[in-house]
Amino acid sequence: MTMPRSTRKDIFLHLAVIAVLLAANYVLPEYHRSVFSRVLVLAVFAMGYNLLFGYTGLLSLGHAMFFAAGMYGAGLPIYHLGWNVPVSFASGIVSGALLALVIGLLALRTTGVAFMIVTMMFAQVGYLTSLFFTTWTRGEEGLVLTPAMRTLDLGGTAISLSEPSLRYLIGWALFSIVLLLSLWLVRSPFGRTLVAIRENEERMRMLGYDTFRAKLSAVVLSGTFCAGAGAAYGILFGYVGSGFASIQYSILPLLWVLAGGAATTLGPLIGTFFMFYIIDYTSGLTSAYLLLVGVALILLILFFPKGLLGTIRERWAKWLP
Amino acid sequence: MADALTISGLDAYYGEVQVLRGFELTLKKGEVLCLLGRNGAGKTTALKSIMGLVSVRAGHIIKDGKDLTKLPAHEVPKTGVAYVPQGRRLFAELTVAENLEIGLMTRGKGDVTRESVLGLFPVLRERLSQRSGTLSGGEQQMLAMARALCIEPDVLLLDEPTEGLMPSMIARIREAVAELRQRGVSTILVEQRVDAVLSLADRVAFIENGQNRETVPVEDVRADPDYVRRYVGVS
Numbered sequence: 202m203t204m205p206r207s208t209r210k211d212i213f214l215h216l217a218v219i220a221v222l223l224a225a226n227y228v229l230p231e232y233h234r235s236v237f238s239r240v241l242v243l244a245v246f247a248m249g250y251n252l253l254f255g256y257t258g259l260l261s262l263g264h265a266m267f268f269a270a271g272m273y274g275a276g277l278p279i280y281h282l283g284w285n286v287p288v289s290f291a292s293g294i295v296s297g298a299l300l301a302l303v304i305g306l307l308a309l310r311t312t313g314v315a316f317m318i319v320t321m322m323f324a325q326v327g328y329l330t331s332l333f334f335t336t337w338t339r340g341e342e343g344l345v346l347t348p349a350m351r352t353l354d355l356g357g358t359a360i361s362l363s364e365p366s367l368r369y370l371i372g373w374a375l376f377s378i379v380l381l382l383s384l385w386l387v388r389s390p391f392g393r394t395l396v397a398i399r400e401n402e403e404r405m406r407m408l409g410y411d412t413f414r415a416k417l418s419a420v421v422l423s424g425t426f427c428a429g430a431g432a433a434y435g436i437l438f439g440y441v442g443s444g445f446a447s448i449q450y451s452i453l454p455l456l457w458v459l460a461g462g463a464a465t466t467l468g469p470l471i472g473t474f475f476m477f478y479i480i481d482y483t484s485g486l487t488s489a490y491l492l493l494v495g496v497a498l499i500l501l502i503l504f505f506p507k508g509l510l511g512t513i514r515e516r517w518a519k520w521l522p
Numbered sequence: 523m524a525d526a527l528t529i530s531g532l533d534a535y536y537g538e539v540q541v542l543r544g545f546e547l548t549l550k551k552g553e554v555l556c557l558l559g560r561n562g563a564g565k566t567t568a569l570k571s572i573m574g575l576v577s578v579r580a581g582h583i584i585k586d587g588k589d590l591t592k593l594p595a596h597e598v599p600k601t602g603v604a605y606v607p608q609g610r611r612l613f614a615e616l617t618v619a620e621n622l623e624i625g626l627m628t629r630g631k632g633d634v635t636r637e638s639v640l641g642l643f644p645v646l647r648e649r650l651s652q653r654s655g656t657l658s659g660g661e662q663q664m665l666a667m668a669r670a671l672c673i674e675p676d677v678l679l680l681d682e683p684t685e686g687l688m689p690s691m692i693a694r695i696r697e698a699v700a701e702l703r704q705r706g707v708s709t710i711l712v713e714q715r716v717d718a719v720l721s722l723a724d725r726v727a728f729i730e731n732g733q734n735r736e737t738v739p740v741e742d743v744r745a746d747p748d749y750v751r752r753y754v755g756v757s
Contacts (some may be wrong), residue, residue: 409599
């Protein structure tokens with residue numbers, strides 16, 4: 202199916218963003234490069250969330266379980282079994298995808314608020330499980346993956362993933378792949394099907410679509426992206442802990458996506474940057490920084506009700522994907 | 523004339539509330555059959571039952587030897603039944619072209635179907651890249667019909683297609699229904715406007731309390747205004 206809205210303009214914009222982020226590795230001061238590294242990986246988490254929430258219209262409050270599944274799926278084998286980085290990363294992604302398939306099959310039997318609550322409950326089960334098996338996970342204290350455990354072996358040359366520039370480049374590569382994949386997905390017939398389900402699911406059934414199967418595919422894809430982010434986060438930053446499975450990490454991607462603009466491909470990146478830096482900046486000003494963050498969010502809602510990029514698209518740049 | 527669709531002994535429910543009671547209806551191939559009756563009589567429920575969108579606890583809906591009550595809702599359109607619900611229900615965020623593509627992906631024959639549908643509603647050709655939520659009411663109705671026709675149906679279910687439209691748009695929709703009859707599409711039309719029923723229908727089924735009281739040729743309804751007075755309450 203050829204979609205008329207797929208333009209060269211939006212492909213150029215995405216490639217330009219990727220190029221700017223690559224250049225940032227070589228010009229940013231050390232501190233900001235470190236922040237950018239984290240944001241790029243977390244933006245992948247947000248993009249995964251956006252696929253389900255923004256494009257398919259399914260509000261989940263349990264995506265921390267997919268992020269944590271990726272993180273533990275990669276971190277536990279590295280820590281306990283001494284697996285190498287690429288295999289562990291793949292293990293994290295597969296763990297998240299399988300979990301998403303099972304959760305999707307169960308949770309998609311509900312809709313609306315019930316779906317939100319059910320996903321939250323499953324995520325809480327995941328969180329409590331990570332605390333229950335403390336012998337393996339060390340609970341809230343977590344597992345620290347030493348630089349020696351996180352070394353890439355390239356033809357006999359050992360490369361440490363704790364090296365800041367390499368860490369940034371791996372985060373950038375992961376982000377770039379998922380961004381382009383997201384753009385392709387939302388422009389594809391499958392992506393337009395998801396949007397149509399969001400708009401009117403019953404109508405789609407009337408047109409002959411198996412909407413359950415499409416939504417299940419969206420949950421699995423979304424969970425896989427989030428697991429990829431979780432696995433990368435654990436490997437790149439050397440820490441795997443229960444905190445990442447907590448409710449806070451289910452709410453954060455929702456906040457990032459809303460701030461940047463739901464159902465926009467670049468919104469999750471912008472939202473994650475916005476939230477990261479506003480907390481970073483205000484926490485340096487006062488201990489009551491959350492008050493300032495709250496004010497900033499109120500202003501954002503007042504002037505950008507559909508998120509930063511969502512509102513820009515609505516008012517000035519309708520071609521934005 | 524052979525039958526395009528046969529409904530027999532149908533009991534349909536919304537939750538525990540029974541709406542259709544032993545509903546019977548036969549749609550002949552290539553005809554326009556209008557359902558007429560008061561609000562709440564069960565006309566829309568009859569259409570939704572065909573599409574598998576309400577709970578059917580007894581009875582059969584037979585098309586080409588297949589019982590549609592045994593199929594999940596998303597399989598019904600693949601048998602060649604298309605439904606244009608009341609209120610249009612487009613995918614407002616998608617463009618006109620994308621709305622049509624969504625229809626084409628189910629069953630249509632690609633560009634051939636697309637061109638045939640756009641031939642029926644030429645105004646949509648000028649709006650292909652426009653978001654459907656920004657179309658006028660009449661254009662939205664045309665798009666809703668066009669999207670349904672993208673699955674190349676041989677049975678079309680239309681629920682009050684002219685509701686709330688200006689006269690010129692109503693005329694266009696009526697022309698389209700007449701044109702579809704020429705193409706051999708069998709249509710069940712739910713319509714409140716008696717003038718539309720009289721000008722479009724081949725036969726009229728009068729629905730009351732979830733039952734089809736009688737189905738008569740439109741000439742009989744034209745000749746005897748008492749039909750409309752009795753079942754709809756207007757003359």
